[in-house]
Amino acid sequence: MARAAAAMAVPALAHGGASAARQPGAGLERGQLRVAGFADAEMDFQLIRQLGTARYGGASVGECLALARRIGNADPAAWVREFSAAAERQERDARARAERGHGISAAEQYLVACNSYRAAEYYSAINDPAHRRLGLRSRACFAAAMQARGIAFEVVNLPWGHAPLPAYWFGAAQGRRxxxxxxxxxxxxxxxTLEETWLAYGRAALERGYNLLLLAGPGQMDTLRFYPAMAFVPEYEQVGKLALEHVLAHPGVDAGRVALMGISYGGYFATRMAAHEPRIRALIANSPIIDLHAYMVSFVGFDPATAPDEQDIRLADIDHIPPSAMPAQTREMLRNLMLRIGEPSFKATYRRLRDYRVEDALLARIRCPALALVGEGEGQEPLAQHRHFLDAVAGPSASHVFTLEEGAEGHCQTANLGYSAAVSMDWLDEVFAD
Structure with missing residues (x-):
């Protein structure tokens, strides 16, 4: 998600966090768990992100809160350790239940394990072999959950040179009829990730009768599991063309009702795809990012692309920065951003981000119905880009600004995924009404 990429330049807010929860007293109590997160804003967002998936079976509120008690504030190593251990325990439990013939219980536990591995993967450095292992375990648990539930899906590899791009297809039955x-x-x-996207929106769309293609391009988490050196590219319309060709080759697809939804950075990817591809008949941008450089600068508070060279931070410098100068969480997020944009320094990274734009001339080529989503708590720049998108697209547009009252004002509405899905899917159902 875009907020995570930007937060690497924001210092941790405090120390101590949730691990200092009050000890239970000697008297009668309802329980020992307390609703307490982290003082650090980024880690607290990640906790909310995990809790939000409980709506669709990706987490247990109790387990998440218990894990938070054992993780120090803004301590990425502790986060990885605790979520990895939880995922391994959940996977073992799922396997044991499957062996005893309890398919539903096994499916539920595999899905929780899948998402716990993803949470651990998030804070793991992408150049650490553990990152790949955690990601592949998340992928394997997802496949086991789908199998135990009897949900058929196809593992897809979209052709991209010598490094095919991973995707999942959930579709109608094959055959002439x-x-x-x-x-x-x-x-x-x-x-x-593909698996998290299924939890957040895919299951909701499948329940509403849609074929689904969950796709990933260069630099994204699913792709990094196989090709850790593959960086993002600005020209995601190339990925969109590959995805559409795969979709339209299926006999169960109505070519006149093919929609695309982009989430977080995916708001940029999807907007760029729709600007180049008229076969996309509806677009949902959550949120519409039309200038990724400006978006990222708004979180940092200055433009690193214009900073003096002597203030630049190079990739090779990161391991030598003392914790007193840069918290561990910020250091790891900074490293991951440079590696994933494919640049050797912080300054070069932000210079490269200038290439990630959707100009007004491209926006004017979007003539399909478009829905722009954003949270009121995301900040001035995302809200400004949301407004610009609505003004610049040529086709009919609609908007929803999620509020704190809805419990959905944050980035990607992670705290209320069900409501976000309702807004998105209901709009699309109306656009594609028979």
Missing amino acids: ARRRKTLMFISGYDG
Whole structure:
């Protein structure tokens, strides 16, 4: 998600955090768990992100709160350690239940394990072999959950030179008499995964009768599991073309009802795809990012691309920065950002981000119906880009600004995924009404 990429330049707010929870007293109590997160804003957001998936079976509130008690504030190593251990325990439990013939219980536990591995993967450095291991375990648990539930899906590799791009297809039955259905393609962002996208929106779309293609491009988390040196590229319209060709080759697809939704950085990817591809008949941008450089600068508070060279931080410098100068969480997020943009320094990274733009001339080529989503708590720049998107696209547009009252004002509405899905899917159902 885009907020995570930007937060690497924001110092941790405090120390001590949730691990200092009050000890239970000797008297009668309802329980020992307390609703307490982290003083650090980024780590607290990640906790809320995990809790939010409970709506669709990706987490247990109790387990998440218990884990938070054992993780120090803004301590990425502790986060990785605790979520890895939880994921391994959940996976073992799922396997044991499957062996005893309890398919539903096994499926539920595999899905929770999948998401716990993803949470551990988030704070793991992408140049650490553990990052790949955690990601592949998340992927394997997802496949086991789908199998135990009897949900058929296809593992897809979209052709991209010598490094095919991972995707998942959930579709209608094959054959000449297969009913042609509306189709929704999803692309996540900076650190979302195919499995998390299924939890956040895919299951909701499948329940509403859509074919699904969950896709990932260069630099995204799913791709890094196989190609850790592959960086992002600005020209995501190339990925969009590959995805559409795969979708439209399926006999169960109604070519007149193919939609695309982009989440976080995916708001940029999807907007760029729709600007180049008229076969996309509806677009949902959550949120519409049309200038990724300006978006990222707004979180940092200055433009590192214009900083003096002597203030630059190079990739090789990161391990030599003392904790007193830069907290561990910020250091790891900074390292990951440089590696994933594919540049050797902080300054060069922000210079490269200038290439990630959707100019007004491209926005004017979007003639399909478009829905722009944003949270009121995301900040001035995301809200400004949301307004600009609505003004610049040529087709009919709609908007929803999520509020604190809805419990959805944050980035990607992680605290209320069900409501976000309702807003998105209901709009699309109306656009694609028979």
